[in-house]
Amino acid sequence: MKKIASFLLVNFTLLLSSCSGGNDSNDYTVVDLYPNVTSKFSGKIDLNNLANYANQTIPAYITKDNTVGNPITDKGATLGRVLFYDTNLSSNNTISCSSCHIQANAFGDVAIASIGVNGTTTRHSMRLANSRFSNEAKFFWDERAATLEVQTTQPIQNHLEMGFSGTSGDGSISILIAKLQKIEYYKELFKFTFGSETITENKIQLALSQFVRSIQSFDSKYDTGRALAANDNQPFTNFTAQENQGKNLFLTPPVFDAAGSRTGGGVGCAVCHAAPEFDIDPNTRNNGIIGVLNGTGIDITNTKAPSLRNLVKQDGTTNGPMMHTGNLETLQTVIGHYGTINLAPGNTNLDPRLRPNGFGQKLNLTATEVNALIAFLKTLSGTNLYVDSKWSSPF
The missing domain is CATH 1.10.760.10 (Cytochrome c-like domain)
Known part of the structure; x- marks a missing residue:
């Protein structure tokens, strides 16, 4: 007993x-x-x-x-x-x-x-x-x-x-x-x-x-390539020449002249969105988007951004418009925004990395460079994120 x-x-x-x-x-x-x-x-x-x-x-x-x-x-x-x-x-x-x-x-x-x-x-x-x-x-x-x-x-x-x-x-x-x-x-x-x-x-x-x-989300084409490479700066063996060109442009800082115009190097996206997480630098300030959704005036307080992973779905369509105002609907328009930064009146919080030598940056991107950057950004999207049941509605 x-x-x-x-x-x-x-x-x-x-x-x-x-x-x-x-x-x-x-x-x-x-x-x-x-x-x-x-x-x-x-x-x-x-x-x-x-x-x-x-x-x-x-x-x-x-x-x-x-x-x-x-x-x-x-x-x-x-x-x-x-x-x-x-x-x-x-x-x-x-x-x-x-x-x-x-x-x-x-x-x-x-x-x-x-x-x-x-x-x-x-x-x-x-x-x-x-x-x-x-x-x-x-x-x-x-x-x-x-x-x-x-x-x-x-x-x-x-x-x-x-x-x-x-x-x-x-x-x-x-x-x-x-x-x-x-x-x-x-x-x-x-x-x-x-x-x-x-x-x-x-x-x-x-x-x-x-x-x-x-x-x-870590099942993207980028992740497959990164797992095979010693670091991000190496060419990824699973990337096309265009995707590797875009990666290089993304990672490499630009060279500016005295008037803030790019004369060499890459475009330096990674200065604020560092690989391999592609998160936002905590010290980043406003990115030049100062609009508001409702009402009038300007909003210069926005300094956070989501990861650049999964900007688009596998079919290339975006996961919605970008920026806090949702005013940029395509990757091309986002790149265009950073290509020419305007020093807007009242924006006292513009990130200094976007105003080299006191001027709004001018990246002078060619069509080939824009297409390469877009091709690289598309490699950051996975597939499981969209279908895994553990993140779906339980109701």
């Missing part, structure tokens, strides 16, 4: 351990402790066999990572996935994070301004792919969020976007939390992830940011 009692005690202890939230192993008990999750997300989420978010393959040449104090777990990212796609996070149950950050568009939007519960966004929605792999830890175009964790709940608390601002007749985020606390599958998911049914803004931030950081 003592042996039987001991056996039952051990197995009961293991059962409690499996749902405590402290162990991210996939070796869960077969006893279904989460019936509402099982029912709601049948065929999409299996808590006994979670998708791999925590241990995805990251190439050895990728070294940048803005994860601080909130490592990705399978449990946390699974909860984050549900939160990301749930319209319950908006005041009128019509908008989710995924409404503006769409998997088919590298988690960006083809609309210039995304639709919210009380109007449209004031800046174009930024692509989220590879958000983790950057030295820049701040988020939003104007870097007003110190971390991704802080960023995740700000759209929820925006009057225009998701409507829990606590102003203009909106309820506050505490109203949202009370709303989610009444939803049975959230009681179970928060218990599963954190060991308690209690929902807080911090827990929402932790889960959403784990899911967003899990969205990665």
Whole structure:
């Protein structure tokens, strides 16, 4: 009898351990402790066999990572996935994070301004792919969020976007939390992830940011070539001559004359968008785009940019317009913008790298160089990002 009692005690202890939230192993008990999750997300989420978010393959040449104090777990990212796609996070149950950050568009939007519960966004929605792999830890175009964790709940608390601002007749985020606390599958998911049914803004931030950081793309033509090369400066054996020319132009700094006109070298995109992450330099200032989406005046505060990976899909179409104003719709127009930088009145925040010797840069690109740059930028797009079910809607 003592042996039987001991056996039952051990197995009961293991059962409690499996749902405590402290162990991210996939070796869960077969006893279904989460019936509402099982029912709601049948065929999409299996808590006994979670998708791999925590241990995805990251190439050895990728070294940048803005994860601080909130490592990705399978449990946390699974909860984050549900939160990301749930319209319950908006005041009128019509908008989710995924409404503006769409998997088919590298988690960006083809609309210039995304639709919210009380109007449209004031800046174009930024692509989220590879958000983790950057030295820049701040988020939003104007870097007003110190971390991704802080960023995740700000759209929820925006009057225009998701409507829990606590102003203009909106309820506050505490109203949202009370709303989610009444939803049975959230009681179970928060218990599963954190060991308690209690929902807080911090827990929402932790889960959403784990899911967003899990969205990665390293299966591009560029990655195939980079894996075979000692460094980025070597010609990639899988690239065409045009693609290698574009890579060289991208990486090599330009040589300017006294009037800011390029006389040699490359075009130096990598000075601000360094390979192999192609993230934005944290010290970058305004890039010469100072327009606003709504209203009049200028906006010179925008100094953040998404990774240049997955600017386009495999068919060459863009994942939506580019820049915070969404005013540049093709890679050619983006290159054209940087080809001739105008010193606009009032732009006191223009990056000094775009005004050599005090003049707006003139790259004097030939048609051959423009086409080579475009060819190279297209090599930065993968395929799995758009189809992997672990980043798709669980509803």
